[in-house]
Amino acid sequence: KGQTMWGGRFSAQPGALMQAINVCIQYDKRLANQDIQGSKAHAAMLAAQGIITEDDYKAIDAGLDEIKIEIQEGKFPFKDELEDIHLNIENRLKEKIGEAAGRLHTGRSRNDQVATDFRLWVRNHLNLFDAQLTDLMAALLGQAEANTDTIMPGFTHLQSAQPVTFGHHMLAYLEMFARDRARFKDCYKRVNESPLGAAALAGTPYPIDREATANALGFARPMANSLDAVSARDFALEALSAATICATHLSRLAEEMVIWTSAQFQFIALSDAFTTGSSIMPQKRNPDAAELVRAKVGRIMGALTTLTLVMKGLPLAYSKDMQEDKEPVFDAFDALEVGLAAMTGMISDMTPNKPRLAEAAGAAFSTATDLADWLVMSLNMPFRDAHHVTGRVVAMAEKQDKTLDALSLSDLQSVEPRITDDIFRVLSPLASASSRTSYGGTAPSEVAKQVARWKAELG
Ligand code: ARG
DSSP: OOOSSTTOSSOOOOHHHHHHHHHHHHGGGGGGGHHHHHHHHHHHHHHHHSOOHHHHHHHHHHHHHHHHHHHTTTOOOOOGGGGGGHHHHHHHHHHGGGGGGGGTTOOOOOOHHHHHHHHHHHHHHHHHHHHHHHHHHHHHHHHHTTTTTTEEEEEEEEEEEEEHHHHHHHHHHHHHHHHHHHHHHHHHHHHHOOOOTTTTTTTOOOOOOOOHHHHTOOSBBBOHHHHHHHOOHHHHHHHHHHHHHHHHHHHHHHHHHHTTTTTTOOOOEGGGGGOOOOOOOOOBOHHHHHHHHHHOOOOOOOOHHHHHHHHTTTSSSGGGGGGGGGHHHHHHHHHHOOOOOOOHHHHOOEOOHHHHHHHHHHHHHHHHHHHHHHHHHHOOHHHHHHHHHHHHHHHHHHHHTTTGGGGGGHHHHHTTTTOOOOGGGHHHHHHHTOOOOOOTTTOOOHHHHHHHHHHHHHH
C-alpha cells in the first residue's frame, strides 16, 4: 500500500503523523482563559480604532464569553485536528457567530497571541508563588518564635559543631525563601510586558493601539521590538531559574526533615497528616511528603534545562520549536506549587522534640570551642595553645564517657591548673548558644530580635 518509501513500516499516513507531532491542544488548553482574555482586549482595541465595526465587536465579545463558560463547564469540544488552543477557540467562535469571527485575527498572528497568553499564565503563577512563599515564611516564623531558646546541635559536615537555637535554624530558611520571593518579584517586571500587536514578526499596517491592549491586560508597557516580542522566551527561563533555586531551598529543608524524623535523630515529629506507613513493616512512619518535596527540584531544573536547549541556537523570529516551551513550564510550576504547599503544611505540623534536641546539643563535646575561648579570655592564653589544652580535655572526657560540663573541676585542673569553676558558666549548650550575641548570631536574644523584625515585615 504505502505511497511513501517508509510507508511499509508505519501504519499511519504522513498526514496523521503530521498531526501527531504538531498537536498541542492536550496541554495548551491550560492557556484557554488567557487566550480569551487576550482576544477580548484585542477585539475591543480593534473596535475603538475603527478597524472592526461595533456590531462585529459585540458579537465577538459575547461569543468569547460563551466559550469561556463552555470551557469552565467542561462542555467545550476540543479537537486535535485544530492543533492548538488558539485555533480551537477561533473555530468555535466561528461556529457561534459566523463570519464576524474571522475579523478577530486582524492585525494579529498566533505568534504574538501565544507569547501574550504564555506571559499572562506565567504572571499568574508568579503571583501565586509570592502568596505561597509568604505563607511558608509565616509558618517558619511561627516555629522560630516558639523556639527562640530551644537548644539544638548546629552542624558542619553533618558533624556536631556548636550548639544553636532551633529558632535560628528556622530563620535561616526564612531568609532563603525571602530571597526567592524577591527573585520572583524581580522576574515579574520582565514578564509583565506585552507582545500583543507584534503580529507575525514585523508589526502590522493596521492602525492598532498597542498601549491600549497592554493596559487592558495589566502589562506595564508594549514590548518595543516586534521581532523580540514574538521570539523572546527568556521570561520563562528566568522564572524557571528562580523556581529552580527556590526548589533547591525546599529540597535542603526537606532533607533535614527526613534526617530529623529518623529514629537515630528524633529531632522532630510529623503527624499522620504528612507521613505514611509501610505495607510490610508495622512500626514504620515514613516522611514521604518531605521526600517528594526533596525530589521536585529534579523536574524543575529538568524543565529549565529542556527550555534552555529548545531556545539555544534558534534564529529570529518565531520557529515551531517554541511550541515546546509550555509543557516544561507547566510541569515545573505544578511541582513547585505542590512542593511549597506541602512544605508549609509540614512546617506548621512538625513538633520539635526539645529534650532530645537538648541532649543532642550537649553530645560530641559541642562546647569545646567555648572552653577554648574561656582559656583565651580568662587566662590570656594564645588561641593555638587553648586549642591544644581543650583537645586534651576532650580526650579525657571521651575516656570517662562524660560531656564537658560533667567533668569535675579537679579533672579540668589536672590538664590546666589555672582553670577555675567560672568555666562551668560556658560549658553548657544553652550558655554556649546564649553567648553568641553578635549580629545575626544564634543567641536567643538575637533570634528574638530577628523574629520581631520579620513579624513587622510580614504583618
Ligand atoms: N501552537 C503554537 C505555539 O504554541 C502557536 C503559534 C503558532 N505559530 C505558527 N507560526 N505556526 O507556538
